[in-house]
Amino acid sequence: MNPFTYERASDLQAALTLGAQSGAKYLGGGTNLVDLMRETIEHPVVVVDVTGLSCAIEEAGDGGLRIGAGVKNTAVAADRRVRDRYPLLSEAILAGASAQIRNMATVGGNLLQRTRCGYFYDDAAHCNKRAPGTGCDAIEGFNRMHAVLGASTACVATHPSDMAVALAALDAVVTVEGRHGARDIALVDFHVLPGETPHIETVLETGELITAITLPPGLTGCSIYRKVRDRASYAFALISVAAVLDVQDGVVKEARIALGGVAHKPWRANAAEAALKDGPATEAAFRAAAQTELVSAQGLRDNAFKIELAQRVITDTLVKLTALQEIR
Numbered sequence: 567m568n569p570f571t572y573e574r575a576s577d578l579q580a581a582l583t584l585g586a587q588s589g590a591k592y593l594g595g596g597t598n599l600v601d602l603m604r605e606t607i608e609h610p611v612v613v614v615d616v617t618g619l620s621c622a623i624e625e626a627g628d629g630g631l632r633i634g635a636g637v638k639n640t641a642v643a644a645d646r647r648v649r650d651r652y653p654l655l656s657e658a659i660l661a662g663a664s665a666q667i668r669n670m671a672t673v674g675g676n677l678l679q680r681t682r683c684g685y686f687y688d689d690a691a692h693c694n695k696r697a698p699g700t701g702c703d704a705i706e707g708f709n710r711m712h713a714v715l716g717a718s719t720a721c722v723a724t725h726p727s728d729m730a731v732a733l734a735a736l737d738a739v740v741t742v743e744g745r746h747g748a749r750d751i752a753l754v755d756f757h758v759l760p761g762e763t764p765h766i767e768t769v770l771e772t773g774e775l776i777t778a779i780t781l782p783p784g785l786t787g788c789s790i791y792r793k794v795r796d797r798a799s800y801a802f803a804l805i806s807v808a809a810v811l812d813v814q815d816g817v818v819k820e821a822r823i824a825l826g827g828v829a830h831k832p833w834r835a836n837a838a839e840a841a842l843k844d845g846p847a848t849e850a851a852f853r854a855a856a857q858t859e860l861v862s863a864q865g866l867r868d869n870a871f872k873i874e875l876a877q878r879v880i881t882d883t884l885v886k887l888t889a890l891q892e893i894r
């Protein structure tokens with residue numbers, strides 16, 4: 567590990583001042599950052615501990631919920647308001663990592679966790695994300711976990727967060743603070759596709775601190791988070807689906823679908839949602855909508871199976887949600 571200075575921020579202003587220093591990195595639970603520092607993939611000069619800040623879950627005033635960036639993943643998943651009003655967020659968090667890691671991990675850190683691409687972690691490999699301009703060994707390498715949507719010739723890595731996929735389906739908003747004050751960013755616009763600059767993963771500016779996530783009020787219909795993975799626990803998603811479905815008299819009034827494990831960012835399935843709206847809530851219609859979403863997908867040597875798998879998981883999830891709504 568490279569030498570670094572540790573600073574604990576006493577309040578927001580102190581965090582922003584410390585975080586503005588060259589080579590500074592914020593520290594949440596450290597479950598990703600510290601691993602990457604040990605592997606010398608990340609080498610901050612100053613580590614700014616923000617774990618004491620923004621630790622509350624509060625009513626947003628309009629019926630929504632505001633979750634501080636410093637709240638631990640376990641606390642979000644267990645919160646009664648989250649479980650009652652946004653159950654798929656709780657399900658997504660509990661589908662990730664292990665109880666020990668969730669006890670440490672924060673909301674802010676979860677959003678900014680780095681990819682699990684093996685070539686990113688291997689400093690003997692070529693990786694444009696770790697070392698811009700060096701190439702991407704994953705494209706011709708072992709790429710079973712990699713992206714099938716929105717990838718580029720520079721990077722085929724996926725974003726590993728489960729929580730962020732649920733937040734994308736929920737139309738969550740990320741609040742950040744920086745030199746120029748606070749700004750709100752839709753979760754779906756927070757992470758970016760790799761293009762030619764895969765080392766740039768979000769729209770955050772240097773020194774900006776995530777302070778909260780806000781969930782808009784009231785879900786109608788039923789929701790679920792489904793995660794398909796190689797092991798029943800403690801494994802990253804091959805495909806995950808966060809879905810909210812409202813069916814009335816056999817017609818889809820609203821569908822919200824986000825996918826994990828398929829792209830460099832949580833993938834909001836806009837094409838599938840548009841295909842479903844005001845159409846019949848049938849398995850055939852769900853399958854057709856899933857095909858529409860995956861029409862631009864491109865497989866690599868080891869991951870092409872994900873294209874069919876994603877369609878099946880979307881279809882099956884919507885069938886389940888329709889049945890759930892019928893029995894309510």
Ligand SMILES: Cc1cc2nc3c(=O)[nH]c(=O)nc-3n(C[C@H](O)[C@H](O)[C@H](O)COP(=O)(O)OP(=O)(O)OC[C@H]3O[C@@H](n4cnc5c(N)ncnc54)[C@H](O)[C@@H]3O)c2cc1C
Nearest residue numbers: 594595596597598599662663672674675676678727728776
């Ligand atoms: C073995 C293992 C298995 C895992 N499995 C899963 C899984 O199945 N699903 C899943 O979703 N995750 C999984 N994870 C990842 C885990 O969820 C993340 O490591 C965790 O959420 C990161 O949160 P943290 O608070 O520890 O972040 P940290 O490690 O502290 O920080 C991560 C990044 O976020 C930045 N950061 C932290 N807080 C802020 C802030 N407020 N503002 C700006 N920047 C900030 C840091 O500078 C750093 O770049 C796994 C991790 C491990 C080790």
